[in-house]
Amino acid sequence: MQLYNKLSAKERAALIDEAGKDRITISFYQYHQIKNPQIFRDKLFLEWNLLDVLGRTYVSYEGINAQISVPSENFLDLKEQLDSISFLKGIRLNVAIEHDNKSFLKLKVKVRNKIVADGLNDETFDVTNKGVHLNAKEFNKMLANPDTVCVDMRNHYESEIGHFDGAVTPDVDTFRDSLDIIEEDLKDHKEDKNLLMYCTGGIRCEKASAYYKHRGFKNVFQLEGGIIEYTRQVKEEGLENKFLGKNFVFDHRRAEKISEDVIANCHQCGKPCDTHTNCANEACHLLFIQCDECSEKMENTCSTDCQEIIHLSYEEQKELRKGKGNSNKIFKKGRSEKLKFKN
Incomplete structure (x- = not known):
C-alpha cells in the first residue's frame, strides 16, 4: 500500500509531459474537528493518488488546508470524492486564475498541529465563530x-x-x-x-x-x-477590480497576474519588477525579486558571494554546506542585507 510519494520532481515532470493532459490547479480549506488526522490523511493520499492528484495538503485536528492540481478529466471524480466526506460536501474549490500543468510535482499530505501556523496558545476562542x-x-x-x-x-x-x-x-x-x-x-x-x-x-x-x-x-x-x-467574481460579473499587481501563490508559478500594475521593484537594481525567484545557490535559496537583466548578470543569484559559489564543483559546494543548518535567509523571505532595493 503506497502512502507516500515515491517519485522525484524531475520524474513526475517527465510523466506530466508524457501524459499530455491539461491539469487544473485548485485550493480549498475547511475548519472542522477531525478526531484522527493520521487516518484521514492516509485515506486522502490513497484516494487522491488514484486520481493523479498532486500538491501540498495539511491535515490537523482543526481541519484541512489543500493546494493541489488534478487532471481536468478527473476533476469531477475529485469533487465526488470530496462530497463523500461529510464536512467537505459542497466545499468551495478555488480554481487558479492562471493554469500551469506543473504547478505541483509531488503529492504531499502531511499531518500538522494546525492547518495555519498561528503561534497561538489560546485555546479559549472558537475558530468557527468567524466574521x-x-x-x-x-x-x-x-x-x-x-x-x-x-x-x-x-x-x-x-x-x-x-x-x-x-x-x-x-x-x-x-x-x-x-x-x-x-x-x-x-x-x-x-x-x-x-x-x-x-x-x-x-x-x-x-x-x-x-x-x-x-x-x-x-x-x-x-x-x-x-x-x-x-x-x-470580478471577471464573471464585470466588477471594478480593486486589486493592484500580482497574487502570490505557493506553488511553482509563484504568482498570478491580477492587474497590469507593477507595484514592486527588483531587489538588486530597483527597476519596476514583480517576479520572484529563488537564489540559485542551494545553500541560500533566498526568495527575492529579480528582473531579467539582473537575473542574467547575477546568474539567478542574490549576491556576488552566491554567484561565486555556484561555479564551484558540486563536491565543493557540498563541503561548504557540511555541518551547517539552513540559512536564516531561507525563512526570512526577501530579507537580506545584500538586497539593496528591498523596501
Whole structure:
C-alpha cells in the first residue's frame, strides 16, 4: 500500500509531459474537528493518488488546508470524492486564475498541529465563530467606506507584489506577527471601525476573524474565498477590480497576474519588477525579486558571494554546506542585507 510519494520532481515532470493532459490547479480549506488526522490523511493520499492528484495538503485536528492540481478529466471524480466526506460536501474549490500543468510535482499530505501556523496558545476562542463573509461586490462597497480599515493578512513578500488599493500591509514574516500588530494599531477602534481582512484563499482570515471577535472587535469582515475568488467574481460579473499587481501563490508559478500594475521593484537594481525567484545557490535559496537583466548578470543569484559559489564543483559546494543548518535567509523571505532595493 503506497502512502507516500515515491517519485522525484524531475520524474513526475517527465510523466506530466508524457501524459499530455491539461491539469487544473485548485485550493480549498475547511475548519472542522477531525478526531484522527493520521487516518484521514492516509485515506486522502490513497484516494487522491488514484486520481493523479498532486500538491501540498495539511491535515490537523482543526481541519484541512489543500493546494493541489488534478487532471481536468478527473476533476469531477475529485469533487465526488470530496462530497463523500461529510464536512467537505459542497466545499468551495478555488480554481487558479492562471493554469500551469506543473504547478505541483509531488503529492504531499502531511499531518500538522494546525492547518495555519498561528503561534497561538489560546485555546479559549472558537475558530468557527468567524466574521462576516463578503463577496467581491460587497467587499468593494465596504472598502470604499471611510469607517473601514482594510488589512492584508499575508506576509511582506506576498503583499509587496500585489495588494488591494488602500489596504494596510503589515511588514511581517509570519501570520502570527500580524495578529498582535493589527490589534495594537486598532485597539481604540474595536467598536467604531469595520475591520475588513483578506488573504490568498480565505484560510488565514477565517482564523483571524474568529480571533479578533474573541479579542473584542465588534465589526469583523473577511473576503470570502480570498483574492482568488475575488478575481473570478470580478471577471464573471464585470466588477471594478480593486486589486493592484500580482497574487502570490505557493506553488511553482509563484504568482498570478491580477492587474497590469507593477507595484514592486527588483531587489538588486530597483527597476519596476514583480517576479520572484529563488537564489540559485542551494545553500541560500533566498526568495527575492529579480528582473531579467539582473537575473542574467547575477546568474539567478542574490549576491556576488552566491554567484561565486555556484561555479564551484558540486563536491565543493557540498563541503561548504557540511555541518551547517539552513540559512536564516531561507525563512526570512526577501530579507537580506545584500538586497539593496528591498523596501
